[in-house]
Amino acid sequence: MDDRERLRHHRGAAMTAVLEIAGGALAFGDRTLWSGLDLAIQPGEFVAVLGPNGSGKTSLLKAILGQQPLTSGSVRLAGAPVRRGDRRVGYIPQQKLLPAGTPMRGRDLVTFGVNGHRFGLPVSRAVDRQRVDGLLEDVGATGFASRPVGTLSGGEQQRLRVGQALAGDPVLLLCDEPLLSLDLAHQRGVSELIDRRRRTHDTAVVFVTHDVNPVLDVVDRILYLAGGGFRTGTPDEVLRSDVLTELYGTPVDVLRVHGRVIVAGVPDGHEHHDHDHEVHE
């Protein structure tokens, strides 16, 4: 990021940024995942976070969720430091198939987004039920809402999770590999839902993924984490051989094949080492 761009981001941040990370650094022991991270995300902006396993993508999300304190620097949501359980943040987790016997229907998953945090007798109010109906409609899940979640496909479950994340009317959507192990049609369906939301509601999106291709058309900016450093910019600015070669400190080729981006030559060590840090809380 050059000085002019940084200035522009900072100025934007001062006015309207939904999310602002300033001088962010995260280290576990003597291993620094990233440092000096400045990032301001505007309403409606779609930022993809890329990088190999262990580069701290998930930890970044946890930091934004207020679950992972930074080693230094700050994370602010709409001007105030992030805190745990902020209802203005919608969170879509990695797709993990719910087991067949789970005693929940599709709509119950969305209902959790509306009132799952509330204590008290487990009776949903009429206004909550209407809200759930609306959300189901929004994510195209009305048709399978009354089926047991365990019988739904990965794509259907993930649609419900999007509905669940939208329940709090979020200003920021955090997505952690939401397309993992979905087939192409469902990948497109789910990423369209997320893209539509930010266009209609100006919701900012932080989208962690190991494969940028399913969302390449909708991404405004990329945050690429690797080798203890990072690069930000548009896909054309970041997904280049020279940029990633510098970041990884070893020759990396970025190929464009039929509109798809393929990053080749990423050293093996980057894919696997310190994987534990990804799940570290």
Next chain:
Amino acid sequence: MNDILDRLFSFENYGELLGLVQNSIMAAAILGIVGGLIGVFVMQRDMAFAVHGISELSFAGAAGALLIGANVVAGSLVGSLLAAVLIGVLGSRARDRNSIIGVLMPFGLGLGILFLALYPGRSANRFGLLTGQIISVDIAQLGVLIVISIVVLVALLVVWRPLSFDSLDPEVAAARGVPSRALSLGFMVLLGLTVAVSVQIIGSLLVLALLVTPAAAALRVSSSPVLVPVLSMAFGFVSAVGGILLAIGGSLPISPYITTISFAIYLACRLLGWRRTAARRIQA
């Protein structure tokens, strides 16, 4: 053969006996309901093994109390709460949890056996803790058991929604502001309380028959978030009360009646669930 049948099922002076065990039946009824309800979470949070682990430490606590002449229910409560909190604090991940339970369980059982061996009293009391002794629990203690069960029941209803959310998807629940950690610990405490009550009624070795089997059976025939807990409570109630009603005429322990009814219900549900999926497959 007839001889055995007579010992298994005897209904002489039934009305009189019924009057005598009224309070036991009430305690069993409430425990059946609470056990069925908490069992739904035990299944969803994959904690069947934890239930067994807690019950062995509960047994040790009860046996210790028996030895020093303290209140057996109090001893049982101390043991099971200690185990529940230990498992809750040290075993937030499933794999850690199982190894901790695996370590605690034989220790608790061994400790309990030692206490019983040292105990000079009647031997019937000794086995009661392992295999159930509801009839020999006095009325004051029955009252305590009933109160504990009601407390657990109310608490479960209050935390129902966030606890279900947390059981289904702890990460998202935490992101939504559900206090995951406190809730998990709170659940372990409720589980500890329920186990302590169950140990008094059907014995520490057989606790699973009321805390796991009814919910497992209900999950076989339904995946409705309303029907599963309702069925599970009904199954728990029928097993516990039915067991006592069948057993009181004879001189045999009550637990086998409860475990058998509970198991029979599970079998029936499995069959039903299996026939349903088979029918669905034929349709498709």
